[in-house]
Amino acid sequence: MSRYEKTCLIRGDGGRAIRGILDRVGDKWSLLVVATLDGASLRFTELQQRIPGISQRMLTRTVRHLERDGLVTRTVFAEVPPRVEYELTAMGRTLIGPAVALAEWAVDNNPGIEESQASYDAEHP
Amino acid sequence: MSRYEKTCLIRGDGGRAIRGILDRVGDKWSLLVVATLDGASLRFTELQQRIPGISQRMLTRTVRHLERDGLVTRTVFAEVPPRVEYELTAMGRTLIGPAVALAEWAVDNNPGIEESQASYDAEHP
DNA sequence: CAGTATCCGTCCGGATACTG
DNA sequence: CAGTATCCGGACGGATACTG
Numbered sequence: 668m669s670r671y672e673k674t675c676l677i678r679g680d681g682g683r684a685i686r687g688i689l690d691r692v693g694d695k696w697s698l699l700v701v702a703t704l705d706g707a708s709l710r711f712t713e714l715q716q717r718i719p720g721i722s723q724r725m726l727t728r729t730v731r732h733l734e735r736d737g738l739v740t741r742t743v744f745a746e747v748p749p750r751v752e753y754e755l756t757a758m759g760r761t762l763i764g765p766a767v768a769l770a771e772w773a774v775d776n777n778p779g780i781e782e783s784q785a786s787y788d789a790e791h792p
Numbered sequence: 793m794s795r796y797e798k799t800c801l802i803r804g805d806g807g808r809a810i811r812g813i814l815d816r817v818g819d820k821w822s823l824l825v826v827a828t829l830d831g832a833s834l835r836f837t838e839l840q841q842r843i844p845g846i847s848q849r850m851l852t853r854t855v856r857h858l859e860r861d862g863l864v865t866r867t868v869f870a871e872v873p874p875r876v877e878y879e880l881t882a883m884g885r886t887l888i889g890p891a892v893a894l895a896e897w898a899v900d901n902n903p904g905i906e907e908s909q910a911s912y913d914a915e916h917p
Numbered sequence: 918c919a920g921t922a923t924c925c926g927t928c929c930g931g932a933t934a935c936t937g
Numbered sequence: 938c939a940g941t942a943t944c945c946g947g948a949c950g951g952a953t954a955c956t957g
Contacts, residue, residue, distance in 0.1 A: 670830070671831070673892045674827040674888060676896055678824065679895075684895050684899045685827075685891075686820070687898055687902060688894055688897065689819075689820075689823070693818035693819075694814075694929075695814075696930095698802060698810050699803065702802035702810075703799075705799040706799075710939085711939050711940075717803075719806045720806065722930080724930080724931075724940090725930065735908065735913075736908055737908025743939095749940085751940090758901055758904050758905075758908075762901075763795075763799060765897045766810075767798045768890040768893045769891075770801040770802045770809050770813070771801055771890070772813065772887060773809040773810065773812055773813035774804075777809070777812060783860065787862075788860075819950090821950095835918080835919085836920075837918065837919075847950080847952075848919080848921095849921085849951080849952090850950065852921085874918055875918075875919090876919065876920090
């Protein structure tokens with residue numbers, strides 16, 4: 668596939684593909700939840716403990732969205748006290764690859780970006 | 793690098809890396825602008841014409857952010873009428889790869905996601 | 918042509934309190 | 938334990954009008 672065909676994947680259909688995925692996992696917590704569930708089946712509280720700073724409300728919302736999109740399964744055990752386990756689906760696991768690629772890019776380029784921001788801010792008072 | 797080390801790239805530092813990149817290009821238009829500038833030097837109006845639906849204001853804001861982050865160069869020609877050309881920087885071009893990977897994932901999995909959403913919505917009235 | 922300026926509605930996300 | 942309910946501030950993004 669040529670370079671042009673590749674960027675067409677982004678621009679295709681007026682950017683619908685990118686827009687769709689960013690609407691799904693472009694928010695503050697989704698990719699973090701997915702990465703945290705990689706290879707592990709975790710309960711609500713465990714998930715919350717492993718994701719510093721996330722509130723109960725936002726964790727609930729995030730896992731609900733991920734469940735609706737078919738990226739995460741939510742299993743309720745009929746016990747007292749209640750137990751709920753979250754796990755990645757097969758589709759959810761396939762997201763890890765692209766997400767890691769993006770994270771690698773972020774880590775590699777953060778220094779350059781911050782440098783650019785600093786000089787931009789210096790020149791634009 | 794092991795799978796675990798990979799997801800650490802996402803979760804590392806409390807998710808700072810992912811958070812940083814999504815704050816940068818996780819908005820509605822940034823990746824679309826980057827993809828549109830791939831391999832082309834374009835003027836403001838050309839850019840706007842190739843990105844259906846973007847307003848003058850949002851295009852201005854988006855290219856300014858990308859310029860500040862060092863992903864795009866903005867070249868002003870001292871002419872009348874004014875001419876401004878936008879181009880990807882070397883760093884900007886390196887973003888295309890990971891972005892395309894994400895777009896590919898989006899295209900491949902959109903059917904599955906929409907199916908999951910439909911059945912979720914059916915079961916949760 | 919390539920922007921700025923202004924207004925404005927909506928959604929996101931945090932804080933807090935309450936519950937099956 | 939695993940949520941829900943409510944309130945709130947702020948950022949995002951669209952529409953419109955104006956300008957060097």
